[in-house]
């Protein structure tokens with residue numbers, strides 16, 4: 543298993559200028575406006591970790607989007623639908639840059655060691671291309687993106703300082719299209735799936751939801767670190783976070799899947815008999831988490 547430091551660079555020159563022209567919003571953020579001297583060092587360190595973690599998650603989501611895009615093309619999904627999805631990897635790259643630069647503004651990124659070969663689930667093998675695409679779309683979009691978007695919106699609403707507010711606002715705007723994509727795909731693809739295909743898709747969703755619930759349990763078990771400066775840097779307190787996360791799971795993931803006849807078993811936390819009262823304060827992207835291997 544290769545363990546490598548999560549680090550990225552820009553090539554610069556004409557290549558960077560072309561990229562900046564494509565996505566001018568990155569340079570339009572109010573960079574350089576946070577006075578870090580005003581913050582408790584422990585809060586700053588936690589915020590640097592949260593934003594570095596967010597950059598890593600955006601990087602994983604970019605890979606997930608690229609993988610789903612390849613599968614959609616192989617499945618010969620409708621051209622205009624696939625065309626919508628071609629924008630997503632670039633959006634995620636922009637989010638990687640925005641979140642990394644947020645960490646830099648707060649004093650620098652923190653260390654993340656990762657295995658580049660194990661960033662997202664592997665596509666199903668030995669199945670029809672349409673089912674292979676459906677599995678990835680259900681995991682990455684109908685669960686992953688559909689769940690992370692209300693959480694990002696929540697973090698954006700809570701952010702007090704203009705810089706994290708602008709960065710989160712930009713991300714939330716891009717993510718709106720990512721959130722609806724999975725459902726548009728399913729509404730087109732559903733008539734092509736058999737009962738057993740639907741059972742496979744239900745398992746894909748259940749597995750992904752189970753991982754999300756596991757992450758939340760982990761968040762719930764962390765020690766309380768409530769601090770009055772938490773909101774300034776774009777955090778939500780964990781009680782708010784988990785309540786919103788659980789509501790979003792039911793409304794934006796479980797119900798729409800069931801409505802489309804995908805026989806998932808998953809339940810929101812409270813209905814699954816798990817508690818979700820918590821003492822912990824959580825980083826802003828704690829569940830912006832595409833399925834891990």
Ligand SMILES: [Fe+2]
Nearest residue numbers: 600603634637
């Ligand atoms: Fe993103």
Ligand SMILES: [Fe+2]
Nearest residue numbers: 603687717720
């Ligand atoms: Fe996204």
